[in-house]
Amino acid sequence: MTRVQVVEVSARDGLQNDPAFLTTEQKVELIKRTVDAGIDRAEVASFANPKAVPQMADAEGVLEGLGVIDGFSSIGLVLNTRGFHRAATTNVKEVNVVVVSTDTFSQRNQRMDSLGTLAVLEEVIPLAREAGIKATVTLAASFGCPFEGEVSIDRTVMLAEKAAEYGVAEIALADTIGVAVPADVKRRFEAVKAVSGDIPLRAHFHNTRNTGYANALAAVEAGVFILDASLAGIGGCPFAPKATGNIATEDLVYALHRSGIETGLDLDKLLEASEWFAQILDRKTPSLVSKAGVFPPAELLV
């Protein structure tokens, strides 16, 4: 049976651009609730400049509050070497380095060009190895850039090939602004597979144009078995105009389970966590299974 690992990103991608400022304790509770539903990997913090991304200023505090949980891998986002050194002072298990596919977006996001972010990855990988921290990469704006438009498959393949050469532990293609469609997802991942060897691939989708879930299923068909998702479907990038939520964890899990794909996650617990989260955020969230309910409904199963 096909099995997919869902990486929970609500505490990082979900909250980094959210008008609601959660307290460190609330973030820790959010992560623990998803862990209780079976999540074994989650982006819990970003070691970005706190002035640029104030929602993530308590990165160290979140990791401290979380502590070390058996069988759970915490991930910290890293945008530059300075961020890595901050991460290395915590108990974080993984650092995820962001390499942006285009120069204009890269300058806005990380104040360096695309190859500059690739150089950060090259520098961070041996440092992480020495510190006993797993280093992964997310190729941001792989499917399109808000400032430069189309991103060629050759560009994505070149960045993935370099990351593989540096010894990265996992390569993710991220549709940061939610422009991907299933055919491109398949083509692009197949092209990356040709250069990535045994390195696991991960996919990251936003549902900005309602193609996020179709893209996630297309990625699985293309042999990608690690998917990012955000509880309740919240999220967005502070440096990308009109960026909206990630695909929702509970909606993704519903689609996967009913497609016969295992995740090891407890959908009922995810729905409870999503309801709690919506109360904390004090608004309606984008996920739909949390509103419509599961199918078949529990009362028909007795």
Ligand code: ZN
């Ligand atoms: Zn994202």
